[in-house]
Amino acid sequence: MPTPSVIGCNIGQKSHQSTGKRPSYKTLLQSRTTEINLCGRKSRHNSFFLFTESRDCMGNFAVEVRRVALQLMGAILEGLGLGKDYEHDKFEEGLQLLSVNRYPKESEGDSTIGLAAHSDYGFLTILLASSQGLEVVDRNSDSWKVVPQLPHALHVHVGDPMEVLSNGKIKTVVHRAVLNPKEARVSIASIHGFALDEKVSSAKELVNEQNPEKYNESSFSDFLDHLTSNMDKKPRNFLESLRK
Ligand SMILES: O=C(O)CCC(=O)C(=O)O
Numbered sequence: 628m629p630t631p632s633v634i635g636c637n638i639g640q641k642s643h644q645s646t647g648k649r650p651s652y653k654t655l656l657q658s659r660t661t662e663i664n665l666c667g668r669k670s671r672h673n674s675f676f677l678f679t680e681s682r683d684c685m686g687n688f689a690v691e692v693r694r695v696a697l698q699l700m701g702a703i704l705e706g707l708g709l710g711k712d713y714e715h716d717k718f719e720e721g722l723q724l725l726s727v728n729r730y731p732k733e734s735e736g737d738s739t740i741g742l743a744a745h746s747d748y749g750f751l752t753i754l755l756a757s758s759q760g761l762e763v764v765d766r767n768s769d770s771w772k773v774v775p776q777l778p779h780a781l782h783v784h785v786g787d788p789m790e791v792l793s794n795g796k797i798k799t800v801v802h803r804a805v806l807n808p809k810e811a812r813v814s815i816a817s818i819h820g821f822a823l824d825e826k827v828s829s830a831k832e833l834v835n836e837q838n839p840e841k842y843n844e845s846s847f848s849d850f851l852d853h854l855t856s857n858m859d860k861k862p863r864n865f866l867e868s869l870r871k
């Protein structure tokens with residue numbers, strides 16, 4: 628069983644803008660996260676971690692959700708005609724990020740946006756949320772659609788590297804979180820990608836004369852660099868920056 632590499636809190640851009648400095652995202656990622664070894668031999672955590680009391684539970688969740696992600700990934704790769712074991716080792720040895728988000732209850736006069744529109748840098752995101760609040764862009768009508776909160780259900784969506792690997796056949800899901808008017812909300816986004824410096828490129832099996840390669844290759848590390856280099860400006864969409 629692969630070991631999830633990082634558990635941490637939301638690494639969205641907004642929370643770090645107030646410092647006025649441009650921190651290295653890799654530093655932030657390391658300093659604000661809790662690394663655990665799920666075999667129980669090593670654990671490192673700091674006070675920023677919300678779930679210190681529940682780390683066994685979070686550890687088990689991380690392992691199980693990773694198993695689901697790898698199975699789903701196999702099915703998607705099969706659906707793309709690449710075979711379920713395509714780039715097997717890179718997925719198995721890839722990283723998993725658990726991003727824990729806590730949103731206050733919506734209060735009158737406040738913005739209703741909890742997390743601004745974005746797409747994730749992971750092949751798959753599996754989201755567990757305590758109540759409704761996720762919205763996704765419906766590409767057909769170009770409008771926001773509320774994702775209904777189903778009891779005991781996980782929400783799964785694909786991210787930028789999936790669009791790149793599939794050479795545009797599968798589209799990244801643009802999403803955001805809105806505040807819930809009834810209660811504070813907690814969500815845990817489990818994001819699955821290749822290792823930090825492993826490049827993702829379009830599968831050559833999906834590139835031909837009719838479908839030339841649409842994106843430049845990139846790694847999770849490149850994505851983090853892109854975020855930090857855009858902190859003072861309106862960020863340019865990372866996927867757009869990869870378009871050939
Ligand atoms: O809280 C949510 O519904 C969405 C969280 C999310 O998009 C993220 O953590 O990347």
Ligand SMILES: [Fe+2]
Pocket residue numbers: 745746747752802816
């Ligand atoms: Fe997200």
